[in-house]
Amino acid sequence: MEYYRSMLAALGHRHWWPAKTPFEVCVGAILTQNTAWTGVEKALANLENAGALDPRVLSALPVPALEELIRPAGYFRLKATRLRGLLYYLEQSCDFDLGVLARRGMGEVREELLAVRGVGPETADSILCYALGMPSFVVDAYTRRILSRHGLVPEDAPYHELRDYFMDVLEPDPALYNDFHAQLVRVGNRFCKTRKPLCEECPLGSYLS
């Protein structure tokens, strides 16, 4: 919590995820897997220009066409199938009305998302938090890097351990989880860019006080 207060003071509220609609969040969550956001932006722009940032239009799109549109996000064949899988789930579970999912129990929806091929814990939590407005803490590479380098968790700590680390302490407040993860990404992006063990300039230490 001290980290959060410090980052909040330094950076201000971020209220995050660059997307216009909850559905766009779902698409972005798949596209950004192990990929720089710049490529994802291009892919999303392509989809937008094609009028395909709509669940029904996107579902009707032939796979090769979809692959071409998302090519700049990398792993395009893989992600095309993953998107189809997620679309199928969204249609079956709520007929593309994400508000319906948002009113159900978080644990239940999380399990269902994890059962979709190509949806792992981070993607599921991103959708829960940023598309459905639920208090599911998102752990990503930056989160792990920042916490482990500050000796708060082992470097190879499993996903759920990091998630619990936050959720055991924080109130289940969607806006808080949203902003907190955004802060971590911002700090990681600016100061812990590399995978290599040291990030000398990382000023998180100075955020603690």
Place this chain on the structure above:
DNA sequence: CACCAGGCAAGTA
């Protein structure tokens, strides 16, 4: 040129 980016699943022993 080498390395990295907001993961995940499948294959191997």
Place this chain on the structure above:
DNA sequence: TACTTGCATGGT
């Protein structure tokens, strides 16, 4: 169960 590998483009 615990490693390893494939997936692909674009930027530094």
